[in-house]
Amino acid sequence: MKLQEQYKNLKKEYKKFVILQKKGIFYMAYQDDALILNYLFNYQVKDDAAGFPEITLGKVLEELKYRQINIYILNDSDEIYEYDDNTYDDVLYYAKKNYFENLNSRLLLEEIEFLLKNKPENLRKLKDFVSEL
Numbered sequence: 001m002k003l004q005e006q007y008k009n010l011k012k013e014y015k016k017f018v019i020l021q022k023k024g025i026f027y028m029a030y031q032d033d034a035l036i037l038n039y040l041f042n043y044q045v046k047d048d049a050a051g052f053p054e055i056t057l058g059k060v061l062e063e064l065k066y067r068q069i070n071i072y073i074l075n076d077s078d079e080i081y082e083y084d085d086n087t088y089d090d091v092l093y094y095a096k097k098n099y100f101e102n103l104n105s106r107l108l109l110e111e112i113e114f115l116l117k118n119k120p121e122n123l124r125k126l127k128d129f130v131s132e133l
Contacts, residue, residue, distance in 0.1 A: 004030055004049075006074070014072045016088040018064060022075040026051045027060070032092055036069070039095035067091060 003021050007030045010019050018036055020027045029037050034050035037043045040063055043050040052060060057073075061081075064071050068083040069091055115122045 003028060007031075010072065010074065014070070016086055017070040017072045017080075017082075018088070019072045019074065020057075020060070022054065022073075023051070025054050027054060027057055027073075027075075032095075035095040035099050036088075036091055039091070039098050040064075040067075045099070 003023055007019055007021060011031075018029060018033045020029055020033075022028075028049055028051045030049050034043075034045045034048060037050040037052070037060070038045045041052070041060065043052055061071065061073075065081060068085050068087050070083060070086045070088055071079075071081040073079040112126070116126070
């Protein structure tokens with residue numbers, strides 16, 4: 001079974017857990033869990049996934065535990081950390097907000113770059129606009 005399929009099956013039962021799956025010498029998280037890792041550790045999200053080297057698992061767990069986020073670690077010996085005051089939903093809210101704000105900013109910068117490359121006269125317009133702010 002592929003990791004993402006296994007993740008989806010686990011997520012049905014552990015909805016409000018960050019699920020970390022061991023893949024070689026890395027740990028992977030998918031979908032919303034990847035956004036949480038991006039928010040807390042600035043790990044890059046690519047193809048709906050974020051990963052980190054197994055050597056940094058201790059640091060990741062320390063921060064997730066500090067924030068009282070439920071954790072399911074899928075490796076040789078599955079580990080579960082569960083908190084009565086689980087903050088998964090709260091952290092996910094801020095993670096999504098942060099991710100999409102950054103995404104919108106990057107898209108805007110790419111659009112500006114495209115417009116400047118294709119029409120150099122747009123640089124003057126942009127400078128005029130900025131000076132009026």
